[in-house]
Amino acid sequence: MLAVLRVAVIAAAAAAAAGPLLYGAVLSVRPFASVVADPLAPPSPGGADLSAYPRALADEEDGGFGLARFMRNSLAVAGWTTVLAVACSVLGAYAAVRLRFFGRDAVGGFFLAVYLLPGIVLAVPLFVLLGRAGLAGSLPGLVLVYMAQTVPVALYMLRGYLQAVPAGVEEAAEVDGCNRLQVIVRVVLPMAVPGVAATALYVFLIAWNEYLFALLFLVADRERWTVSLGVARLADFAVPAPVLMAGSIAITVPVVAGFLLAQRLLVSGLAAGAEKG
Amino acid sequence: MSWSALAAGGGGRRAGGAAGRRASAEGGGGRAAGRRAFRRRTGRRRREELHGRLLVAPTLLVVGGVVVLPMAAVLVLSVQDLRLIEIRSLSLSDLGFTLDNFARVLSGPGFWAAVRTTVAYAVLTTAGSLAAGLVVALALRRPFPGRGALRALMLVPYALPVVAGTTIWTTLLNPQYGAVNEIGRRFLGWEAPVSFLTLGEAEVAGVPVPVALCTVVAFEVWKSFPLAFLFITARLQAVPRETEEAAVVDGASPVQVFRHVLLPQLAGVLGVLAVLRFIWSFQNFNDVYLLTGGAGGTEVVAVRVYQELAVRADLGTAAALGVLMALALSLPLAGYLRAVYRGRL
Known part of the structure; x- marks a missing residue:
């Protein structure tokens, strides 16, 4: 009885988790007319119709919807966010783990503050402040906002990973005449590579997926749209469903694949907080 | 702060x-x-x-x-009579003090309805997300071949871009060619397609159901249960086997084991998750805006802030609404922090 229930729960959960994505993938390779005629039919046996993908990706001049350009924008924004946020948080996490200094315990509190403040409330003053600084509507402005949103999480995750790195090696390096930065770059980082990689991936994921600030800062400038903004805007126009699904799948596959590949590492970093409870 | x-x-x-x-x-x-x-x-x-x-x-x-300074700025903005177009020429000497924004926000049409919607949305989402995460974590507790892959699969809704999720769901629920309505009509005997994302209320077996609100709650539960699942799974792994086995030997039923052995162990992590999810759902903008745009009785306060800011271009009322939102959240936040600092969580 319990065993049956367990199998039913697992089957339902798997269907719920993967179903919508599979549905999107199937729809993206069916011609729109056949979707309207029979919404539940599998892709035609003659083979998948992949034309929705090049249409979604191609630039507007070529009759497409510009998704490839949105992806380049998102890649740049998420890439810079990742580099800068990880650089900041490696330094901060090292300090929080190894050094005694005034306010060290507040680093954790800071993390919580940013993590829990409503983004929509921050959006109002940021709109004004970045507008005054001439950064609204620019990709660097967006990178700055994403950095602030991700550095605390990254710092929190890295702190957990760095705690697992033995301190003895660092002391040896210090005795050999390395200064603090050299110790971090040459000794600590190489030993924490998996943790740093997982953190970087998580930051990239957040920046790639972000929607609200992209909407507020970039909506007027189609050239600079990110993937989230691009796909959301296309959904507002009368874009055929297969193209929309192709766009959704195209922006999902890279991040979900990365997430699943690094899943073990990420999970241990994310769930670290739960184990002490 | x-x-x-x-x-x-x-x-x-x-x-x-x-x-x-x-x-x-x-x-x-x-x-x-x-x-x-x-x-x-x-x-x-x-x-x-x-x-x-x-x-x-x-x-x-x-x-x-990018966080502390803006939080201070939102307080200042909330007591200004300021439109969006005025910020270019704004200087510090122009700043004044008025409580009109708060008065206008509190007496605005639909404000209290939005508050009720937000609370209902946050409570339902929190309960649903935790329940789903708990049930799936328990179901996947015993090892079996392929469990690792299934656990990874559960995380997909959490990892995918929210925009991809809402776009797929919108298509799935489309009244003309969406799979859900087609299944309903073909197999469940629905007479007409259901507009899940715009329908304010419908009678189901004589009971009025807020359809659109339920749909956005279902989406958020789907999107957020993986995180609950993840944390509960991590905590479950730390539960000692002995107590549970002893209870089973003493003839406790599975329900009793869960109620008296597992649940006390999970109380801490469930508490953390409940507070965090409530805070996140209370301020959620993306999911609701992308799915319904606030239609069909789903206008939550976060969507109102956006409307004031981007549509009505009224900085003062947007900021005032934001301040009220932050104030409302400070209560669960304070409770959470107290528990953290006392080492309970």
């Missing part, structure tokens, strides 16, 4: 006290050699202090500039 300053003060005092005790213990020798060693150590200590601050500085700078 006051609690963060509080945390800084408290933490600093603790660290300072410990350092002072250590220094006096080490400096107690009195001999010349001891003094030299002491000086070396205090030099090292001072360097550590400096390096610590320098290394944290970039983080503090970014977070201070």
Whole structure:
């Protein structure tokens, strides 16, 4: 009885988790007319119709919807966010783990503050402040906002990973005449590579997926749209469903694949907080 | 922000006290050699202090500039009579003080309805997300071939871009060609397609059901249960086997084992998850805006803030609404932090 229930729960959960994505993938390779005629039919046996993908990706001049350009924008924004946020948080996490200094315990509190403040409330003053600084509507402005949103999480995750790195090696390096930065770059980082990689991936994921600030800062400038903004805007126009699904799948596959590949590492970093409870 | 300053003060005092005790213990020798060693150590200590601050500085700078400063700015903005177009020419001397924004927000049409919707949305989402996460975590507790892959699969809704999720769901629920309506009509005998994302209320077996609200709740549960699942799974792994086995030997039913052995162990993590999910759902903008745009009785306060800011271009009321939202959230937040600092969670 319990065993049956367990199998039913697992089957339902798997269907719920993967179903919508599979549905999107199937729809993206069916011609729109056949979707309207029979919404539940599998892709035609003659083979998948992949034309929705090049249409979604191609630039507007070529009759497409510009998704490839949105992806380049998102890649740049998420890439810079990742580099800068990880650089900041490696330094901060090292300090929080190894050094005694005034306010060290507040680093954790800071993390919580940013993590829990409503983004929509921050959006109002940021709109004004970045507008005054001439950064609204620019990709660097967006990178700055994403950095602030991700550095605390990254710092929190890295702190957990760095705690697992033995301190003895660092002391040896210090005795050999390395200064603090050299110790971090040459000794600590190489030993924490998996943790740093997982953190970087998580930051990239957040920046790639972000929607609200992209909407507020970039909506007027189609050239600079990110993937989230691009796909959301296309959904507002009368874009055929297969193209929309192709766009959704195209922006999902890279991040979900990365997430699943690094899943073990990420999970241990994310769930670290739960184990002490 | 006051609690963060509080945390800084408290933490600093603790660290300072410990350092002072250590220094006096080490400096107690009195001999010349001891003094030299002491000086070396205090030099090292001072360097550590400096390096610590320098290394944290970039983080503090970014977070201070993009989070703390804006939080202060939103308070100032909330008492200004300010339209969006005026910010270009705005200077500090133009700043005034008025409570009109708060009065306008509180008496605005639909404000209290939006508050009710937000609370209902946050409560339902929190309950649903935790329940789903708990059930799936328990179901996947015993090892079996393929469990690792299934666990990874559960995380997909959490990892995918929210826009991809809402776009697929919108298509799935489309009244003309969406799969859900087609299944309903073909197999469940629905007479007409259901507009899940715009329908305010429908009678189901004589009971009025807020359809659109239920749909956005279902989406958020789907999107957020993986995180609950993840944390509960991690906590479950730390539960000692012995107590459970002893209970089973004593003839406890599965329900009793769960109720009396597992649930007390999970109470901490469930509490953390409940508070966090409530806070996140209460302020959620993306999911609701992308799915319904606030139609069909799903206008939550976060969507209203956006409307004031981007559509009505009224900075003052947007900021006032934001301040009220932050105030409402400060209560669960304070409770959560108290529990954290007392070491309960």
